[in-house]
Amino acid sequence: MEQIIDIFVRSVFVENMIFAYFLGMCSYLAVSKTVKTASGLGLAVIFVLLITLPVNYLLDRYVLSPGALARINPEWANVDLGFLSYILFIAVIAAMVQLVEMVVEKFAPALYNNLGIFLPLIAVNCAILGGSLFMQERAYQNIWQVLAFALGSGLGWFLAIVSIAAIREKLSYSNIPAPMRGLGIAFIITGLMGIAFMSFMGIQF
Amino acid sequence: MNKRIFLDPLFKNNPVSVLALGICSALAVTVKMEPALVMALSVTLVTGFSGLILSMLRNTIPDRIRIIVQLVVIASLVILVDQILKAFAYPISKELSVFVGLIITNCIIMGRIEAFALHNKPFHAFVDGIANGLGYGIILVAVSFFRELFGSGTLMGYPLIPEKWYVSAGGFYENNGLFILPPMALIVVGLIVWVFNARNAKKDKKAWNK
Numbered sequence: 001m002e003q004i005i006d007i008f009v010r011s012v013f014v015e016n017m018i019f020a021y022f023l024g025m026c027s028y029l030a031v032s033k034t035v036k037t038a039s040g041l042g043l044a045v046i047f048v049l050l051i052t053l054p055v056n057y058l059l060d061r062y063v064l065s066p067g068a069l070a071r072i073n074p075e076w077a078n079v080d081l082g083f084l085s086y087i088l089f090i091a092v093i094a095a096m097v098q099l100v101e102m103v104v105e106k107f108a109p110a111l112y113n114n115l116g117i118f119l120p121l122i123a124v125n126c127a128i129l130g131g132s133l134f135m136q137e138r139a140y141q142n143i144w145q146v147l148a149f150a151l152g153s154g155l156g157w158f159l160a161i162v163s164i165a166a167i168r169e170k171l172s173y174s175n176i177p178a179p180m181r182g183l184g185i186a187f188i189i190t191g192l193m194g195i196a197f198m199s200f201m202g203i204q205f
Numbered sequence: 206m207n208k209r210i211f212l213d214p215l216f217k218n219n220p221v222s223v224l225a226l227g228i229c230s231a232l233a234v235t236v237k238m239e240p241a242l243v244m245a246l247s248v249t250l251v252t253g254f255s256g257l258i259l260s261m262l263r264n265t266i267p268d269r270i271r272i273i274v275q276l277v278v279i280a281s282l283v284i285l286v287d288q289i290l291k292a293f294a295y296p297i298s299k300e301l302s303v304f305v306g307l308i309i310t311n312c313i314i315m316g317r318i319e320a321f322a323l324h325n326k327p328f329h330a331f332v333d334g335i336a337n338g339l340g341y342g343i344i345l346v347a348v349s350f351f352r353e354l355f356g357s358g359t360l361m362g363y364p365l366i367p368e369k370w371y372v373s374a375g376g377f378y379e380n381n382g383l384f385i386l387p388p389m390a391l392i393v394v395g396l397i398v399w400v401f402n403a404r405n406a407k408k409d410k411k412a413w414n415k
Contacts, residue, residue, distance in 0.1 A: 020387050025228040026312040083288060086306050087280040094276060123272070126310040133303035179402035180395075187395030194388030
């Protein structure tokens with residue numbers, strides 16, 4: 001239990017997707033002009049991470065890892081499909097996003113209207129594929145740890161994009177040197193926020 | 206035409222600093238120059254060849270499933286790059302860890318395919334891909350240059366600051382540890398964007414006055 005809380009807190013604050021690994025920067029910079037759209041995208045990221053990470057975890061554990069296929073046929077004990085993980089992960093993500101989009105459209109039209117435009121964008125969001133790859137690299141032991149990691153890193157991403165959107169809304173009233181406006185200042189503010197987030201570094205359970 | 210396809214993405218329409226594409230996987234590998242160079246080379250190869258392949262296929266891919274086809278081509282190329290790195294440059298491949306895989310979701314690649322390769326001849330698409338990869342590489346190498354120089358006092362692993370200058374040896378100099386930490390990469394990129402924008406604005410003004 002402690003380990004799960006530890007993974008959750010670390011992935012929200014210390015190993016924040018944006019401030020520590022720069023994952024999902026493209027959409028983070030492009031869709032952070034207003035708080036409302038930013039929180040929509042943030043929610044969609046949490047949602048998709050929570051669905052794709054467990055699926056990719058099961059895929060990795062029961063199909064891709066070395067010797068996993070021995071369960072089906074003992075002769076395949078030496079087969080290592082690890083090199084296929086990139087292509088299978090991205091296929092799972094693209095398929096899942098499509099599926100989620102259709103399900104949400106059918107059963108929760110109100111949610112679809114809020115998330116709808118962002119869902120297809122998310123298939124190529126680095127944070128989602130990055131989540132799966134980090135999960136594989138860090139070798140989480142069971143599905144609860146994976147779920148904690150998915151929820152934590154999704155929340156961390158949500159936090160980052162909503163706070164930069166809030167800052168950028170205020171920023172439109174400031175007097176910034178012309179070449180710095182837009183992209184340049186967004187980078188620098190993200191850097192400063194990253195320095196602020198580094199104060200969480202010592203947290204451990 | 207050819208020259209413009211090649212030169213524009215390097216400075217005037219640089220994918221990173223002007224269009225804000227492909228920053229996702231870029232910055233985490235800029236602590237040292239060597240992995241940054243390898244990363245830049247890998248991305249250049251993937252953008253070039255994915256443009257070439259998809260431009261050759263552009264008349265046969267149905268419009269509705271083109272994203273899946275693009276992802277499959279890109280992912281296969283990235284697997285190739287990853288396996289080559291693992292075979293011939295294992296330490297660097299370990300250092301780049303998940304970021305080689307993240308080339309798949311680099312927005313530059315998808316962006317150039319959607320915007321250019323699907324409407325142009327294979328050779329032009331190839332040149333455009335290589336040039337955009339190089340444009341990305343310039344920013345990556347520039348950021349890693351400053352971060353390695355100020356953060357660890359070395360370049361490509363060779364020490365540049367004389368040993369005697371350091372405080373521990375009785376000198377006055379100390380490496381700036383902040384440059385090694387992730388937030389500094391963002392600030393350096395922010396400053397580079399500033400320089401690029403200021404230069405482009407000046408050029409535009411000159412053209413205007415003519």
